[in-house]
Amino acid sequence: MWSIISAAGWPIWPLIFGSVVALAIVLERVWALRKKDLIPENLVADVCKTLPQFKDRQNIARLESHSALGSLMAAGLSAFYKNEDIETAMQDKSVGIQNALEKHLDVLSMIASAAPLMGLLGTVIGMIEIFAVQGSGAQTPEAIAAGIAVALYNTAFGLIVAIPALVAYRLFRIRINGLLEDMGNSLKPFEDLLKQHTNSCKAG
Template identity: 50%
Template sequence: MLSIIQAAGWPIWPLILCSVGALALVLERLVYLRKVRVAPEGLTDEVLTVAKQGVPSTEVLKKLADNSLLGSVLAGGLRAWSSDPRAPESTLRQAFETAGRSAAHQLDRYLNAISTIASAAPLLGLLGTVIGMIEIFGSQAPGNGTNPVQLAHGISVALYNTAFGLMVAIPSLMAHRYFRGRVNDYLHDMEQASERLLLQLMRQGNR
């Protein structure tokens, strides 16, 4: 591998940095986007049960917000309701949406960086190959003929950059699509949970 990197020349180093960055971001998202950290099972039902018993205390709301991203969204709506149990639906919905936007921002973090690496890696690989081809043909002295074996070897070395660029881009693209699907699922779950809690809070406020 070291000999391949040395043969490919300096253009392969940006690709190596991209591969390290992509690996770090993918591992971070794998850890962060765990279900227990974003939307634990049964949390919505627990919150609905607590809300039926009356306005939750500040300590309960803080624990709920620290529990997970879904908990922070539900806590945002409960805070607005606790400050005014007869608040109109538009006020409560705005509180849920504000908390939801903050949660969505946390879920989307680093996904654009992974997508950028997936898009840029093939171009960097192509750039390295083009630079290698220019050097190969530029080194052929005019009038002395061309050594086909040496030329073929030089072209194969130049193509290392393209191959490495694809090796970085394909896993990065697959990871981005996977994480985007998980984020969309989480956002849908949060929206459904917020709607359930909103309906219950409105019923309790209208009693």
């Protein structure tokens, strides 16, 4: 393996670096996008049962730090007790949560897009070096064929990096969309309860 890397030349090193970064992002996002930590079971029901306790801002702060779902509910509660627009507050918070869920995905997408081009660049540079050798007897056909094979290692490695990175990026996007949808569905009882209390206060 080391001999292949050495023969492929310097263009392969950015690809190796990109593969390490892509792997680190994949592992970090797999850990960060665990549903049980982002959308804990029974959290909405527990908050709805103890709604008056969240007049205390410390309880809202604890809820906000609890999970992504908790931070959305905390935004709604904070707006509710300040007589502000609940829906707007929760929508603003949801934008921040979505950005947090999508953290580093732009880098992963860039690696998936750039890796094939980096591999192609390595191949072109390698072939230029092969055919730039002066003298008719400097290279045998066998040596030229071996050199071309080495140059193509860059293209192959670029695809090896790009394909898994692209698949991981698309799977993470699907995962995030699913999490956001589940979060919105989980919040419906909570939103309905806040609306009922708001309407009661206005009627009173």
